[in-house]
Amino acid sequence: MELTLDDLGVTLSRRRVLDGISVILRPGRVTAILGPNGAGKSTLLRTAAALIAPATGTVRLGDRNVATLDPRERARRIGYLPQNAGVHWNIATSEVVALGRLPHRAPFAAPGQHDLDAVTRAMAATETAHLADRPVNELSGGERARVLLARVLAGEPDWLLADEPLAGLDPRHQFDILDRLQEVARQGRGVAIVLHDLLHAGRVADDVLLLKEGRVLTSGEAAAVMTPDNLRAAFGVEVSVQRNTGGGLVCTPIGRALATA
Numbered sequence: 001m002e003l004t005l006d007d008l009g010v011t012l013s014r015r016r017v018l019d020g021i022s023v024i025l026r027p028g029r030v031t032a033i034l035g036p037n038g039a040g041k042s043t044l045l046r047t048a049a050a051l052i053a054p055a056t057g058t059v060r061l062g063d064r065n066v067a068t069l070d071p072r073e074r075a076r077r078i079g080y081l082p083q084n085a086g087v088h089w090n091i092a093t094s095e096v097v098a099l100g101r102l103p104h105r106a107p108f109a110a111p112g113q114h115d116l117d118a119v120t121r122a123m124a125a126t127e128t129a130h131l132a133d134r135p136v137n138e139l140s141g142g143e144r145a146r147v148l149l150a151r152v153l154a155g156e157p158d159w160l161l162a163d164e165p166l167a168g169l170d171p172r173h174q175f176d177i178l179d180r181l182q183e184v185a186r187q188g189r190g191v192a193i194v195l196h197d198l199l200h201a202g203r204v205a206d207d208v209l210l211l212k213e214g215r216v217l218t219s220g221e222a223a224a225v226m227t228p229d230n231l232r233a234a235f236g237v238e239v240s241v242q243r244n245t246g247g248g249l250v251c252t253p254i255g256r257a258l259a260t261a
């Protein structure tokens, strides 16, 4: 099911933070949301998850406005992983992941077999099964980040919106988490990820939404968007863009641009 942002404008504290955002995010693909600090990436993701009400325009899942979905249905359909998420209760890690199943369960009902299986799969995918009994606030930052991703994965949403899911992860877990997110997309679900690392973005993204100053600089298939010119215009840096043998993009920042658009 497509996630459509239609003429989206967002105002926060009387500042226009997003303006005229129109883009269709496609399921079955990984969309990387890129742009410099303050471009509006997190705001866009939060608005797509209906956590911020837009001042103009709509977010639609298929043909339904996400603002009008019942909150439980919305939580089943759209999984959102915030930037620098924390956990306020010091409960066991497996219980944190199980929270991802709450929108699927009747109030006060015990988890069913499918709920338990989804939690097990999510913990295996994020390599957190060995942490199941540990109090979540005793985990390292990177371990906790993987647990919180597991919570979103356990919810098996149609769309998974992740805001900088690599923050705090060591290099191998960065690759692993992106591979898991790619697998989610290959299952036909939608995945949109805010990323700062251009190398990872080039490797994993099918589509790219490039933001600058609250507007879409350009969007579309990764190879069309991640060009040296577009990346210079967005970030003010020179980026080498090569193809690897598998056809994927290898985007390597090489220095500050002498002149920016």
Ligand SMILES: Nc1ncnc2c1ncn2[C@@H]1O[C@H](COP(=O)(O)OP(=O)(O)OP(=O)(O)O)[C@@H](O)[C@H]1O
Binding pocket: 012, 013, 015, 017, 035, 036, 037, 038, 039, 040, 041, 042, 043, 044
């Ligand atoms: N509650 C708020 N009130 C006013 N302005 C805000 C608020 N939240 C964010 N902003 C501003 O909106 C703009 C976009 O912020 P946002 O966090 O979406 O950017 P971002 O692209 O995710 O940045 P970063 O890469 O630094 O995480 C920034 O200029 C920020 O200062």
